[in-house]
Amino acid sequence: MVDSGSVGRAFRQPLLRAVGITKHYGDVLANDGVDLDLYPRQIHALLGENGAGKSTLVKVIYGLIQPTAGELQWMGQPIVLTGPAAARALGIGVVFQHFSLFDNLTVAENVALGLDGAESFAAMSARLAQVSRDYGLPLDPRREVWRLSVGERQRIEIVRMLMQDPKLLILDEPTAVLTPQEADQLFAVLERLRDEGRAVLYISHKLDEVKRLCDTATILRAGRKVATCDPRRETVASLARMMVGADIGEVKPRAGRAATTPRLVIRDLSLAPDDPHGVTLRNVSLEVRGGEIAGIAGVAGNGQDELFAALSGERIADSADAVIIDGQAAGEMTITQRRKLGAAFVPEERLGHGTAPRMTLSENALLTGHAASGMVHRGFVDRLKTLATVDKATERFDVRKARRDPEAVSLSGGNLQKFMVGREILREPGVLVVSQPTWGVDAGAAAVIRQALVDLSARGAAVLVISQDLDELMEIADRIAVMFHGRLSEPIDRGRATREKLGLLMGGAGLGTAGTGEARRAVGA
Amino acid sequence: MPLVLERRQERSAAIAVISPLLAIALTFATMAVVFAAIGKNPLYALYVYFVEPLTDGYTLSELVVKATPLVMIGVGLALCYIANVWNIGAEGQFTIGAVAGSWIAVATNGTNAGHWVLPAMLAAGTVAGALYAMIPAICKVRFGASEILTSLMLVYVADFFMDYLVRGPWRDPHGMNFPTTADFDPVATVPTLFDGSRVHAGSIAALIVVMLAAVILGRTIKGFEIRLVGAAPRAARFAGFNANQLVVFTFAISGALAGLAGIIEVAGPIGHLQPGISPGYGFTAIIVAFLGRLNPVGVLIAGLFLALTFIGGESAQIALKVPLDLTKVIQGILLFYVLACDSLIVYRVRFIAPQPRAATGSA
Numbered sequence: 001m002v003d004s005g006s007v008g009r010a011f012r013q014p015l016l017r018a019v020g021i022t023k024h025y026g027d028v029l030a031n032d033g034v035d036l037d038l039y040p041r042q043i044h045a046l047l048g049e050n051g052a053g054k055s056t057l058v059k060v061i062y063g064l065i066q067p068t069a070g071e072l073q074w075m076g077q078p079i080v081l082t083g084p085a086a087a088r089a090l091g092i093g094v095v096f097q098h099f100s101l102f103d104n105l106t107v108a109e110n111v112a113l114g115l116d117g118a119e120s121f122a123a124m125s126a127r128l129a130q131v132s133r134d135y136g137l138p139l140d141p142r143r144e145v146w147r148l149s150v151g152e153r154q155r156i157e158i159v160r161m162l163m164q165d166p167k168l169l170i171l172d173e174p175t176a177v178l179t180p181q182e183a184d185q186l187f188a189v190l191e192r193l194r195d196e197g198r199a200v201l202y203i204s205h206k207l208d209e210v211k212r213l214c215d216t217a218t219i220l221r222a223g224r225k226v227a228t229c230d231p232r233r234e235t236v237a238s239l240a241r242m243m244v245g246a247d248i249g250e251v252k253p254r255a256g257r258a259a260t261t262p263r264l265v266i267r268d269l270s271l272a273p274d275d276p277h278g279v280t281l282r283n284v285s286l287e288v289r290g291g292e293i294a295g296i297a298g299v300a301g302n303g304q305d306e307l308f309a310a311l312s313g314e315r316i317a318d319s320a321d322a323v324i325i326d327g328q329a330a331g332e333m334t335i336t337q338r339r340k341l342g343a344a345f346v347p348e349e350r351l352g353h354g355t356a357p358r359m360t361l362s363e364n365a366l367l368t369g370h371a372a373s374g375m376v377h378r379g380f381v382d383r384l385k386t387l388a389t390v391d392k393a394t395e396r397f398d399v400r401k402a403r404r405d406p407e408a409v410s411l412s413g414g415n416l417q418k419f420m421v422g423r424e425i426l427r428e429p430g431v432l433v434v435s436q437p438t439w440g441v442d443a444g445a446a447a448v449i450r451q452a453l454v455d456l457s458a459r460g461a462a463v464l465v466i467s468q469d470l471d472e473l474m475e476i477a478d479r480i481a482v483m484f485h486g487r488l489s490e491p492i493d494r495g496r497a498t499r500e501k502l503g504l505l506m507g508g509a510g511l512g513t514a515g516t517g518e519a520r521r522a523v524g525a
Numbered sequence: 526m527p528l529v530l531e532r533r534q535e536r537s538a539a540i541a542v543i544s545p546l547l548a549i550a551l552t553f554a555t556m557a558v559v560f561a562a563i564g565k566n567p568l569y570a571l572y573v574y575f576v577e578p579l580t581d582g583y584t585l586s587e588l589v590v591k592a593t594p595l596v597m598i599g600v601g602l603a604l605c606y607i608a609n610v611w612n613i614g615a616e617g618q619f620t621i622g623a624v625a626g627s628w629i630a631v632a633t634n635g636t637n638a639g640h641w642v643l644p645a646m647l648a649a650g651t652v653a654g655a656l657y658a659m660i661p662a663i664c665k666v667r668f669g670a671s672e673i674l675t676s677l678m679l680v681y682v683a684d685f686f687m688d689y690l691v692r693g694p695w696r697d698p699h700g701m702n703f704p705t706t707a708d709f710d711p712v713a714t715v716p717t718l719f720d721g722s723r724v725h726a727g728s729i730a731a732l733i734v735v736m737l738a739a740v741i742l743g744r745t746i747k748g749f750e751i752r753l754v755g756a757a758p759r760a761a762r763f764a765g766f767n768a769n770q771l772v773v774f775t776f777a778i779s780g781a782l783a784g785l786a787g788i789i790e791v792a793g794p795i796g797h798l799q800p801g802i803s804p805g806y807g808f809t810a811i812i813v814a815f816l817g818r819l820n821p822v823g824v825l826i827a828g829l830f831l832a833l834t835f836i837g838g839e840s841a842q843i844a845l846k847v848p849l850d851l852t853k854v855i856q857g858i859l860l861f862y863v864l865a866c867d868s869l870i871v872y873r874v875r876f877i878a879p880q881p882r883a884a885t886g887s888a
Binding site for chain 1: 744762765
């Protein structure tokens with residue numbers, strides 16, 4: 001444990017000091033005596049796995065929740081934040097992971113709603129344009145939010161924060177929704193803000209980013225601070241070890257089995273969305289062969305959810321040939337019929353979509369298994385079989401739980417995800433479509449899940465992984481295609497896929513409005 | 526002192542059992558206050574309502590008679606409510622079932638028809654109840670009309686339709702102009718089980734309904750579908766279940782049971798069709814369903830308890846000189862407490878010490 005931050009700055013006062021912050025949620029201890037010192041002219045990383053207590057600490061600092069114990073000091077003075085307005089008045093600004101924007105209002109209207117309204121709308125609009133130009137965050141104040149990409153929406157949040165001239169900026173996983181190129185632009189802005197003398201608290205679990213950008217890092221694990229260190233003097237492996245508390249297994253590549261015939265074929269799939277702000281799928285085509293993992297990358301909200309629904313059969317396609325599962329035209333089949341063909345699906349949302357939160361795991365095994373797993377005889381549920389599925393998934397995928405058959409909601413995100421992937425893999429599907437398999441999952445569980453996907457494909461299944469995590473796709477996928485504005489690029493082989501090339505596709509280069517076949521091939525090649 | 530409701534990590538099985546009992550206890554306490562306020566001795570009043578009916582063989586048998594339609598309707602409503610489908614119109618489905626079955630009884634009256642009459646009446650009542658219930662279901666699925674409103678409004682349609690029939694075409698020619706049909710023939714009557722009491726074969730049918738519903742809900746894929754659509758609609762779609770079909774299905778089942786209860790009531794204890802065949806069974810069954818925790822066996826127990834309030838209410842008119850409406854007050858208070866106590870299954874109450882209020886910014 002290195003405490004470099006305080007050595008050179010012993011004479012300087014921290015802008016914000018958190019002392020012994022403790023927060024209980026019922027029986028859960030989300031923060032346990034956490035100390036944190038934030039200095040001006042410093043980018044401070046807050047590192048930790050999901051559930052380590054990062055968000056809780058941020059909410060305390062922003063006045064959204066009151067700590068059970070502990071104290072905040074602002075420039076040496078103890079303070080009690082009665083709410084976010086008090087925090088903003090001091091000069092604390094936050095960009096949360098989930099934006100609070102009204103889709104049907106313009107950029108300027110959204111910003112106006114977040115300010116106190118002392119200046120006229122015209123003056124505010126002019127200042128908004130000024131700030132966004134100054135910091136290289138271009139925005140058109142008159143555009144409606146629903147027309148903007150996720151990266152542009154994040155810019156609104158950042159500009160809205162900058163217009164209040166904050167002394168302390170907090171960003172919660174800002175790069176999760178950005179392409180690599182957009183992330184680079186954001187880093188330049190953050191470095192400039194630091195050089196202007198502001199303090200930045202940067203929350204992330206992406207270690208290479210933190211090493212690149214941050215001056216100091218505080219690492220949380222299970223609600224406690226485990227270390228404060230200089231990330232530039234650490235390795236990614238040493239940071240990961242502090243974060244997880246153990247070494248993380250690497251995914252073992254499968255014994256080189258050649259891909260065979262196409263088992264999942266998407267052919268010219270076009271589909272209008274249910275929801276007025278949804279994305280229209282346009283001529284999506286992809287073949288996934290037995291024995292391979294195909295990946296679909298892309299920034300969230302570019303049609304991945306719509307594609308998953310069309311593949312699973314939650315939405316029926318317009319033509320039967322649009323989705324072909326093991327040679328059978330399945331585009332007009334229901335999800336149950338597709339499961340009977342040997343397909344399996346794991347959606348992104350764990351609670352409420354993939355599982356019923358208040359039902360037991362055995363009932364949740366029945367949820368996807370009733371059609372094709374022999375769990376139902378003449379209308380009666382075979383409870384021994386559903387329980388056996390729970391036991392097998394528990395054993396094979398290391399699902400940790402308090403009882404043999406608890407409610408789904410009582411499991412942690414990682415363990416529930418292992419169960420959801422496990423209940424499908426136990427059926428040995430010929431085709432598996434999985435969306436965001438390791439979203440919000442701790443590193444240990446993520447490794448188990450990725451290994452399970454690789455092993456399944458090695459046994460001859462076609463696996464399609466839809467993910468926003470480029471590192472994940474580059475680790476396990478044989479070919480990666482990119483989704484942008486409802487279109488899918490040509491897939492790129494793993495050997496030739498670089499972050500830069502994928503990043504350009506994620507930003508729409510060669511796709512979208514000018515998406516001619518020639519341009520697509522040029523980028524794909 | 527501020528109170529907060531805190532989500533439990535898992536729902537509490539113990540509270541799930543205690544909650545209805547707690548609701549009944551709170552109802553007793555509240556009614557004691559109400560009785561005291563209207564100048565009655567609270568303990569004596571509670572005794573008249575809830576204990577006295579249990580001390581006498583005849584009133585015990587009446588308890589079973591009153592509980593029969595409540596349980597039968599309540600089981601059907603429980604299936605709906607589990608699936609998050611809100612059938613509030615069981616009273617109307619009960620009436621239509623009674624009317625449809627009575628049509629056969631009236632048409633065959635005095636013709637020495639064979640033993641097919643009663644089965645045909647029961648079938649007609651069941652089918653008519655189901656079809657009548659499917660009107661709001663189809664309006665919901667097709668047009669998005671709120672089934673709470675449409676099913677409730679159809680209660681009054683059914684009521685006036687029956688009123689028209691017994692005052693017009695079906696009126697007993699020898700009935701001194703009373704709005705009632707002729708008494709049904711013996712082949713059109715549900716047999717009683719014991720001499721000297723009104724307990725009839727319909728009570729056995731209600732028990733069978735409870736058992737069937739318990740098996741369907743707990744053991745079959747259809748029961749799982751009903752529970753899943755109610756608990757997590759998006760997950761149900763992912764499971765491959767069609768929520769719209771289930772709306773129609775649960776409405777049809779609950780309508781069928783209400784219709785069956787209607788014709789059994791008319792062909793059993795009452796013996797002819799007349800206005801006022803129900804003291805509000807279809808509405809009280811809503812309370813039965815919730816007090817029984819939407820569980821068929823729970824509904825059986827709750828049905829007996831609510832039947833007690835009807836019988837107690839009748840004797841209280843004489844013993845306490847209070848209006849029959851007080852029974853509805855008791856039932857309403859009970860429903861209120863049942864719903865309130867149910868939140869304790871998922872939440873727990875915690876008292877928190879007041880936070881020291883401090884000024885914004887530095888102190």
